Amino acid sequence: MSAQLILAIPSKGRLKEQVEDWLADAGLPISAPSGGRGYTARIEALPQVEVRLLSASDIAGALESGEVHLGVTGEDLLRERMVDLDSRVELLRACGFGRADLIVAVPKSWLDVDSMADLEEVAHLHLVRTGRRLRAATKYIVQTRTFFAKHGITDYRIVESGGATEGAPASGAAEIIVDITTTGATLAANHLKIVSDGVILKSQARLAASLAADWDAGRLAVVRQLLGLVEARARAKGSVMLVWPAEQDEGARKALAGLVAGGARPRANGLLLAERDLLAAQAALASAGIGPVAATRPEHLFEPVSVAAETLATRVTA
Amino acid sequence: MRLEPPVPLAALAAIRAPFAEAGAAPVEVPVLQPLALLLDLSGEAMRPRLFVVQAEGGEELAMRPDFTIPVARAHIEAGKPEGRYAYEGKAFRAAPEGSARAEEFLQIGVEIFGNGDPAEADAEVAALAWRSAAAGGRDDLQITFGDIALFGAFVDSLALAPALAVRLKRLFTRPRLLAAELERADLGDAARPERFVNPLEGVPEGHGASALRQLWGIAGIEPVGTRPPDEIVRRLAERAEASRTPSLSVEEARAVRGYLAVSGAPMAAMYAIKALAGPATESLDTALAGWSRRVAKLVERGVPEDRMTFAAAFGRAFGYYDGVLFEVRSPVLGDERPAAAGGRYDGLPARLGAPSALGAVGCMVRPARAFAGGVE
Numbered sequence A: 001m002s003a004q005l006i007l008a009i010p011s012k013g014r015l016k017e018q019v020e021d022w023l024a025d026a027g028l029p030i031s032a033p034s035g036g037r038g039y040t041a042r043i044e045a046l047p048q049v050e051v052r053l054l055s056a057s058d059i060a061g062a063l064e065s066g067e068v069h070l071g072v073t074g075e076d077l078l079r080e081r082m083v084d085l086d087s088r089v090e091l092l093r094a095c096g097f098g099r100a101d102l103i104v105a106v107p108k109s110w111l112d113v114d115s116m117a118d119l120e121e122v123a124h125l126h127l128v129r130t131g132r133r134l135r136a137a138t139k140y141i142v143q144t145r146t147f148f149a150k151h152g153i154t155d156y157r158i159v160e161s162g163g164a165t166e167g168a169p170a171s172g173a174a175e176i177i178v179d180i181t182t183t184g185a186t187l188a189a190n191h192l193k194i195v196s197d198g199v200i201l202k203s204q205a206r207l208a209a210s211l212a213a214d215w216d217a218g219r220l221a222v223v224r225q226l227l228g229l230v231e232a233r234a235r236a237k238g239s240v241m242l243v244w245p246a247e248q249d250e251g252a253r254k255a256l257a258g259l260v261a262g263g264a265r266p267r268a269n270g271l272l273l274a275e276r277d278l279l280a281a282q283a284a285l286a287s288a289g290i291g292p293v294a295a296t297r298p299e300h301l302f303e304p305v306s307v308a309a310e311t312l313a314t315r316v317t318a
Numbered sequence B: 001m002r003l004e005p006p007v008p009l010a011a012l013a014a015i016r017a018p019f020a021e022a023g024a025a026p027v028e029v030p031v032l033q034p035l036a037l038l039l040d041l042s043g044e045a046m047r048p049r050l051f052v053v054q055a056e057g058g059e060e061l062a063m064r065p066d067f068t069i070p071v072a073r074a075h076i077e078a079g080k081p082e083g084r085y086a087y088e089g090k091a092f093r094a095a096p097e098g099s100a101r102a103e104e105f106l107q108i109g110v111e112i113f114g115n116g117d118p119a120e121a122d123a124e125v126a127a128l129a130w131r132s133a134a135a136g137g138r139d140d141l142q143i144t145f146g147d148i149a150l151f152g153a154f155v156d157s158l159a160l161a162p163a164l165a166v167r168l169k170r171l172f173t174r175p176r177l178l179a180a181e182l183e184r185a186d187l188g189d190a191a192r193p194e195r196f197v198n199p200l201e202g203v204p205e206g207h208g209a210s211a212l213r214q215l216w217g218i219a220g221i222e223p224v225g226t227r228p229p230d231e232i233v234r235r236l237a238e239r240a241e242a243s244r245t246p247s248l249s250v251e252e253a254r255a256v257r258g259y260l261a262v263s264g265a266p267m268a269a270m271y272a273i274k275a276l277a278g279p280a281t282e283s284l285d286t287a288l289a290g291w292s293r294r295v296a297k298l299v300e301r302g303v304p305e306d307r308m309t310f311a312a313a314f315g316r317a318f319g320y321y322d323g324v325l326f327e328v329r330s331p332v333l334g335d336e337r338p339a340a341a342g343g344r345y346d347g348l349p350a351r352l353g354a355p356s357a358l359g360a361v362g363c364m365v366r367p368a369r370a371f372a373g374g375v376e
Helices: A013-025 A056-065 A075-081 A116-130 A141-150 A165-171 A185-189 A217-237 A246-255 A257-261 A275-287 A307-317 B009-020 B035-042 B044-049 B068-078 B118-134 B148-157 B162-171 B175-191 B208-219 B229-244 B250-261 B266-276 B282-300
Strands: A005-010 A040-043 A049-054 A070-074 A089-094 A100-107 A134-138 A156-160 A176-181 A192-203 A205-210 A239-243 A265-267 A270-274 A294-296 B032-034 B061-063 B083-092 B104-113 B142-147 B308-311 B324-329 B340-344 B360-365
Touching (some): A005 A013, A013 A070, A049 A056, A056 A075, A070 A075, A075 A141, A075 A192, A075 A205, A100 A116, A116 A134, A116 A192, A141 A176, A156 B035, A165 A185, A176 A192, A185 A192, A246 A275, A270 A275, B009 B083, B009 B104, B035 B068, B068 B104, B118 B360, B142 B148, B148 B250, B148 B282, B175 B250, B208 B229, B250 B266, B266 B282, B282 B308
Parallel strands (some): A005 A049, B142 B308
Antiparallel strands (some): A089 A205, A100 A176, A100 A192, A239 A270, A239 A294, A265 A270, B032 B061, B083 B104, B104 B360, B324 B340
16 A cells, blocks of 8 residues: 555634535545544545644644645745745645735824835834834734835834734734734724735635655655646536537537637537636527537546646656 | 854953953843843844743743843943943854854953944944954954944935935835835836825814814724824825925936945045035035044054945944944855944934933954854
8 A cells, every 4th residue: 555645624614614615526525534533534535645634824834844745724824834935835726715815904093104115104203203113913923024024114023913913003012913804894893904005915725735745656646636636626617518419510610610719629519618608609509500509517627737736746856 | 052163262362352451341141131122122134033932921032142232231220321341152043044053152242332432432342343353363354334324414415305315314224115216216207106195284283183183083083003193194294295395316316326336445435425425515524524533543443444344335234233333254254244243323222211312332253253263
């Protein structure tokens, strides 16, 4: 039996559900082994995979150390854990959920502050007036430091925040905050506004591979299968398959020549096309008198090679 | 933690000797310093270099990354007007990843507090750093000077709009923003920021804060934090004013670029700066005269003039230095690893709670670097 490939997924909360739904939807449902205490699980379709349930931030640490081969967690957490993220992990895929922005926010009452340039000036005024640096409450220390340095802000300091960061300006623990937001409702409720060019990261959940993990041909083959399925499922979602009667094939092809030129792919007595082109295709076929035409959605749409999996293979075998 | 290679006792004694002759009182300061204070004084750029420790339930402490702040604290707590202190001990800095630098290292140094002639004190301290470093036996040492305050005097000579002058001086320590500012000058009107309209335009003097509160009320804004309304009112007006007034002219930008590029023998550098200056040279002339005296006193104290360099752009990334600063470097060690360094930090004592203005200047030598047989 070849060695196991370890995939870490979040152990709780909304993100856990989303990751499980995402894998199940791709045809890789997770099943907890009988008698397990909930910290490991399996994927029936890929027996070589051991699923490990970790907290979202521990997943970033496990990817850094190479304890796990693959992990799904928020990009914000990955970037906070590893300054040089791109040299430590390969980001295989954006998952399309777990979206959140890491932003800089200031009190709404600061009518003179719109941009990071304003903030740079106000931070300096604060230092001159109080002899102390402007305080930014955050748990995202690394990204705050890098972003503020990029904007030339030096007269500030970070106050580490354990939770409820958005309350720091009102409680007097800090003047401004750097935090994750999804809808902005919490910021508004705390009388804060986002600085116009203060979006540090547009984050979402990512499937990432550790470059420090122990890789071999067997494990890379599993990544190809897993990624192949996930990518095929995502590709399928935007696609529609049309099938028309064989005797009308010539007319149908003529009617849809424009779409083929635009990237739709001919199939035997049919066409694979992007969902957004469905109505245009149907109109063209109808006016050419073609029918009945069946339109179906593919479950998966496989390509022979996963570019992301091959990139990983090159990086870990180089 | 990585240690330094040992320095033979005889070499260490030679490096230490100039400090013993400086007439300074030996001082011991705690290894552990309040983290919040260090970050507040040195800035966030220092955080990745600090080793942080914490007793259960206690405040976060950092192992001293140098002696300047601890010695300044000790002086201010002692409540004396003047003081000269010599120290010797370990300081601690986390090395950047992949670097083989020592993280625990010996420093010997001096800090002088007082309101005497600053040029005299600068020269004394820099000469001390030079003699101590040179006692380590390296024959390729150079001393590089910068002067943060000199840039301010140079900007004053250009007779710019006050807001622009204030902004430029601030940007000296923010190279990226300064570069952007100079670039804007080249682009001319095309790069002018959008006109900012002050929502309190026309509100009479003295009524700004109450007008701002009314505006908050109308807009349904609840103020949070302790920023004074007056500061917001003032800055709204300044922002509007700044968006109306022209940025640097092409000629002014050229002068600033020329200033930043000046690097060479100190007196030649001063002539070059004078040649680049604008029409209002009063404070610049004073500063340049200060440098003539400084160089003369350095030579008097045994620093060879041909080993001195003045680099106008040097000193842009140092936390609390605000005047003259210097580094004693060796090409073998590289510019990133000075054998000795120091400078003036007149602004720091007040921020540490000194009751009145207090001049402050100091230097330190790293014996393991100064020692000619050493590798670090």
